[in-house]
Amino acid sequence: MKSNINPIPLFLLLAALTVQSCKPKNAGNLISADAATKTYVAPGQYDEFYNLVSGGFSGQMSVYGLPSGRLFRVIPVFSVDPEKGYGYSEETKPMLNTSHGFIPWDDLHHTELSQTNGEVDGRWIFGNANNTPRVARIDLTSFKTSEIIELPNSAGNHSSPFITENTEYVVAGTRFSVPPDNSNGDVPINTFKKNFKGYISFISVKKENGEMDLAFQIECPGVNFDLSHAGKGKSHGWFFFSCYNTEQANTLLEVNASQRDKDFIMAVNWKKAEEYIKAGKAKRIPAKYAHNKYNEKTHTATSEMKTEVLVLDSKALKEICYFIPCPKSPHGCDVDPTGEFIVGSGKLAALIPVFSFDKMMKAIANKQFDGDFEGIPVIKYEAALYGEVKKPGLGPLHTEFDGNGNAYTTFFVSSEVVKWNIKDLKVVDRVPTYYSVGHLCIPGGDSKKPNAKYLIAYNKITKDRYLPTGPELAQSAQLYDISGEKMQMILDFPTIGEPHYAQAISADLLKNKQIKFYKIEENANKYVTKGEGEARVVRDGNVVHVYMTSIRSHFAPDNIEGIKLGDEVYIHVTNLEQDWDVPHGFAIKGARNAELLIMPGETQTMKWIPERIGIFPMYCTDFCSALHQEMQGYIRVSPKNSPVPISFSLGTNKPLAKK
């Protein structure tokens, strides 16, 4: 026993001695006196940046202001949101449809803003679903999820949704290699090497409206793809993916996928892939995946099931893929603003390798290969290497850039952000994070033009940073001023879910183009009610459609009778308001459903199956005016064979006069 226990404290002691600042004694000392003035945004004033942060296992995306760290909105993306009726209203249910059927939850890891010429353009932001592989596009005029596309042949969509410099493609690489969907998947798990493949997907994005389409997939050897970033400038046309588990282990990966000294960064020449497709070298393979779109005119989502995908074979079709050895299970895979340097972060390594795009191209031209891995050429490590940052910290994960020749890398194990110079690979500065930082974000920090005033660190562990709230604690982000030579921590703020990657964008690019309301004249919902004169209740067998309107502060109709047990009732509420910030909510007692939250000019539908006889109140849930508490009504539910006819009214259903 003793010999088992002793080495651990010894190791800890060693680590504490050799690694500085894992946990500074007094965090207060690190905060300078002007931190408050740097982050204070006076009441009524606007923040300088929007910070669009992944919600991790909440499945959503959150929107913060910087430098204040104030939370503005949580955008429902891959998880249902009863607060907004997302995934509950008839109009939004199709958004969460997949080839497996309706799925109420996922895990959103990374966010990526659309770019034009390598600069963020503020049109859309993409998010990935890690569990059931999908990519979502969020419109930045409505802050709503506009589109979700599922990815076949994939499992654990982690290296996603990174984009090319003109948003030509959003990529997705499978974290789990699996047998392709079209093959017999009923195979022994330990036949990984033989039967499991790693697919990477290229999703095209239409320039005019952002519409996505799964353009093609590349079948690669069975490994785990982790993260990725596109080349830019001179390396535009290439994409870089980090891979681990090149051991091809299928069990106890913690040990078995950490055997090799080096795994890979896979360089993908997607322009070459396009050439092969033009030449007819791609195969159409049967596949089943959902493509869901939300229409802003009908306020309705549709889900289409696709049936095939174009696949390129990386082994047979030469010159698409190359492997670059990268130490110890690389995680982050980041490309500097010039497109010349590719930073791989071996998460179990104590150094950061920096690869040169020019050297890589030379190595490919001169065939400086170290054999191949499953038919893909492996470039000699030194032939592609620009240099290594020596002893930067422990557990490098992710890197962003400031556009002034510096890179900023997070270190999970030693809980710090390290600033280093790309040219001479020397460490310039380091600051602690609290604690165990994962991703980081600099506005435009993965684009050609960073706007490097701030850096935000997203931490995995919060521990003692906030008032404790039972076993589950707030997640944590930390804001640093990086405008000077030294990084300076200026704010802590809690986040939802677990924050992974995030993007930040100047508020000027978004704040003046927000949709304020939907024009009621343009509402093309199949069940719209254009004015109270059209409000009505229509029975069609046991299906009842209620065409209802809402305006401050009543529903029309607000008295409904003639609903019977066994009916399937669809209540279509049209919000007639035409002003900003006047949504109405709608809820019915006992409905086994969420509320509706209807934006001005929008129509949303609640499906309600009454299960009891009686009177069922309904009301507006979103405080809308001084008479909000009057915004209510009643629905009468009668027995199945009741003779009570359908009737509906507003203001006229008064007590009968006494005889």
Place this chain on the structure above:
Amino acid sequence: MKIRLLLLAFSLGIFACGGNEAQTSDATSEVKTEKDNPENPSYDPKRGTGKFTNVEISPTIDLVMVKKGKSHFDLKCGSCHRLNTERLVGPGWKGVTARRAPEWIMNFITNTDEMINKDPQVQAQLELCLVRMPNQNLSDADARSIYEFMRQNDTKK
């Protein structure tokens, strides 16, 4: 209930929102509100505030415009306003073109929030109705067609 009765009594006693049986004369309200405007002397209570200073009104009613105005009414106004003198959420429209200048009506429809904040007549009305009239984001042409529809409504006996 008591409060409701009180409110009803209040609206009967004074003016503007026009309770169910409100018989208040338009002239009374006009005079009263003008007098009620001592603290904001620069404000023109006849014109209101907004972009409209002089709305041309032809002697005949433009029926094409009336038709458009009615469709806007059905979609955006009819939830709260009746065409008779009854108050629903806001006052009934009957007689409104006699009570208010066309500029005032057009300004109120298109510049709703500022008018609610500044106009003494609207403020008095808000005390009774308690619901701020929503800005329904009507264009100038939409607002003008609604005014024509109001004119036509006021010609009906």
